[in-house]
Amino acid sequence: MGTESWASNPRVAKVMRGNRSRDTKPELAVRQLLHARGLRYRVNARPLPSLRRTADVVFPRRRIAVFIDGCFWHGCPEHYVPSKSNRSYWGPKIAANVARDAETTRVLSDAGWTVLRYSSHRAPEEVAASVESHVLAHDRDLPL
Template sequence: MSRQNSRDTAPEVAVRRLLHASGLRYRVNVPVPGLPRRTIDIVFPKAKIAVFLDGCFWHGCPQHATHPKANAEWWRAKLDKNMARDRETTAHLEADGWIVLRFWEHESPEVVALSVARVKRAVALGLPHD
């Protein structure tokens, strides 16, 4: 597990390149305020937008998640804890006034970047962002 990239994954880099090419500036791997050892993948601090690009295996994608057969009980508990931590992080940020956008690693970087840009521009114009 220690060899798994937790930052700068291929989906993250692809989305960041598209966002940057569209003129948006952001910060990466910013600590979650008030929650130790948790980071936000892409952050627009002034707009208070947090973007997470979750891996299908580690975060329990409903379409692509797999369940290891060896040591299955341990893995199930580990992955359930990851998903609970994701929910807690989202709730914590939203309670603090952040807009939280979560995407799966299998989603098209182009679609993700367009969605993020749309929300960012809506917030900048004071429009509803849903």
């Protein structure tokens, strides 16, 4: 197996190795607050087994999927700054991520799921309060 990297330089390769796909600081902060509020959930789970996508926090019985999207990776309208290097790679990559996010939201919504998306720049307390209000609203709508 070769040691060549697709990264444009060693600095980029080091940064890319350090990026996490799960258990990011914003996710951990939100999960800690949700747990402290007495909410129980699944972590990094597929809401639909047939869909090869995982949500950061899933409430399976309530059919609520929570995504905490990084500003760069998901093209945050407020904070996304296009890469200055290797634009021919990063431009289409981020556009594909945004399109995949929209498709995931549509597929889950069509299947009866509530999809909650938050950018990682939002305060964890604000995100946890919003998620909790959706969970409690769902619980109120359930027949006894």
